Amino acid sequence: MGYKKDMSKYENLEGWERCGFGEQLDRWAEKYGERTAVTDSEDEISYMELKQKADCLAAAFLRKGILKGDKVLVQLPNRISFVIVFFALSKIGAVPIMMLPAHREAELEGIIELAKPAAYIVVEKYLGFSYVPMANAMKEKYSCIRHIFIDSESGDISGMIAETCGENGAFPAVDGYETAVLLLSGGTTGVPKLIPRTHTDYMYNARMSAKRCRLDSSDVYLASLPVAHNFPLCCPGLLGTLDVGGKVVLASATSPDDILDAITEEGVTITALVPAMVTVCMEMLEWDEDYDISSLRILQVGGAMLEDSLADKIIEEWPCKLMQVFGTAEGLLSFTSPEDEGSLIARCQGTPVSPADEVKIVDEEDKAVPEGVFGELLSRGPYTIDGYYMAEEANKKSFTPDGFYRTGDKAMWTKDGRLRLGGRIKEQINRAGEKIMPSEIEAYLCRHSKIKEAAVVGVPDETLGNRICAFLVTDDEAGIDLQEIHRFLREIGVAAYKMPDQIEWVETWPLTSVGKIDKKALERMAQEK
Known part of the structure; x- marks a missing residue:
């Protein structure tokens, strides 16, 4: 133990x-x-x-x-x-x-x-x-x-x-x-x-989130993401809104028209979106004047890195306060505050929501890094777990001996004492807010009879944040294309958001000095394609 x-x-x-x-x-x-506690598209x-x-x-x-x-x-x-x-x-x-x-x-x-x-x-x-x-x-x-x-x-x-x-x-x-x-x-x-x-x-998680959002019984929260996600369930989400006597609106699907319709019709005051969905909603608002988002008080954006330029655009064009959110389902939540200046909100993810949160930013030797220097974000506190369920080996890697959770995220302290995130340290792909492990997709792809080897990388993408690119070694390139890959993955029961967005073929792998597949080289190749 x-x-x-x-x-x-x-x-x-x-x-x-x-x-x-x-x-x-x-x-x-x-x-x-x-x-009214909760409303959906029918009741x-x-x-x-x-x-x-x-x-x-x-x-x-x-x-x-x-x-x-x-x-x-x-x-x-x-x-x-x-x-x-x-x-x-x-x-x-x-x-x-x-x-x-x-x-x-x-x-x-x-x-x-x-x-x-x-x-x-x-x-x-x-x-x-x-x-x-x-x-x-x-x-x-x-x-x-x-x-x-x-x-x-x-x-x-x-x-x-x-x-x-x-x-x-x-x-x-x-x-x-x-x-x-x-x-x-x-x-x-x-x-x-x-x-x-x-x-x-988890209730404390919701309450501290609601407190940071200044949530009260007059608020209408729109769960526009799947409510089984931590973000719309508890940050403050469903639970935080019910706790203060507000109303929760459940969007039937995560689509821009559903989201904008709900805001317009229900007088939504707060919702949470991933950056990719914000971009699409902004595009719809430019050509459709029937939507009315004037009721919005707070737009929470998290689940993936929010680019500085998009943060600036939200602050300039939307009638509400942008709240940058960094959160892990394992615990730590850090939000900007409604009282913060726009220039500050656009460049950081705020401060932890609880006074009892303990946060460290460390280098590869677990030594604290100075202000303004990126390191790995570690956290411990009242609502951060001390281990995964029945996962002894994963716990040894993911938690320090004194109980700090290794988030795997790059972060630094700004001169204002705020957290600024810098993306994932490891290779996990964040596609439109959904977290995808390349090793999982590689294993699925290699079950195809024509695929000998596969390597999957995340490639920066303006719309998705990262798109999934699969590099394949096959016996015969003919007869297998992206459509065939999608059909095969559907047949073996893989979720749609894990499907590759791009496939490329290689005869030999680029290798690192220690003989591993050089995924950085693959990412560059995918971008050039």
Whole structure:
């Protein structure tokens, strides 16, 4: 056993509360009652209705044999049922594993093998993809999955809520220091890593984010990214908004028209976007005058590096305050402040949201670097984890002996005492805010009968931040193109956002002095192409 975080040392912090999410929802329902809590493209639900439906579904899960401590795969899009499911599982102490709608068999299998989920909650159909056959295949392959619950108008979730309302008994006691949720990490290898967040630390995460955003009951938060992501779930996101009595709007898809429509129609005051989506939204606003974003108070931008020029353009053209965000699902969050000057906001990612956050920036020998010099960002604190779920080897690499998390990000302290990020130290590709490991895509590509070897690199791209370029060694170049690669990867169940954007062929690899494939040389070749 390595370092273990002592939760008790944080118990005097403002916003720290040893309490489960189910109990939090009960308090919000009592406090905010019939105020609208969440709305999606089809419906809305009040705080009281949310509590009642979560109670009914929690009771139904118990009757079906879902027990406290069970892991449950949750793969639902942005809709009210996601919120009900999240709180229902929280009330009985079951632990949701936050899958994204884009995930397919390849991602699911690694997670199932690691976490042994007892159930799988899945949408019937979303954006043209039918999830039920995939869920059934997973249940047939993995005996740990005892139940599949389907979310649709006529599916299990709505039926279970209706069946059990009025029959709710006592729920198991849930300690705020128990694991509440398992988030997915992009990671630094192809091996899936799960991030265990407790009820208490994750609620503190949301509260400190809401405090930095000056969030209150008049705010309308738009979850424009998939709400299973840490950013729209808790930074301040869904949880931070509900905590202050605001309204959460769930965008049905991450598209510029959905986002701009929602801002216009719902009077959205705060939302979070990745830089690539900001760019597309700005282009749409230039030629379509029907959108009205005047209600926006804060635009949070994070998930990928925000170029200085785009930051300047947002500050100049948008009616709201830009808030630069750096965050990890493992913990540390650093935001600029609404009170900061535009010139400062455009050139940094602010300061950590908690006074108890501990941050170090170090060189390759773990020695602190001077102000103005980039090094690796390390963090420890009240809402930063002390280890991944069942990942002893990864923990040895990702955490120092005294419990600091190695973020793998380059950062420096500015002369104003703010953090300025400088991108990933390792080769992880950040494509439009989605984290992709080259080694994972390389392994998938090499399963193709015509591909002998593959190397994947991220290439700077104005729209995506980074595009995925795959270099291939094949027996015969004829008969295989980008379309064929995409078809093959779809067939083996790879998420669409991991598909290469560009392919190139090589006869021999450029090598480094120690005989490794020279990926920097490949990146230059891809840019020249």
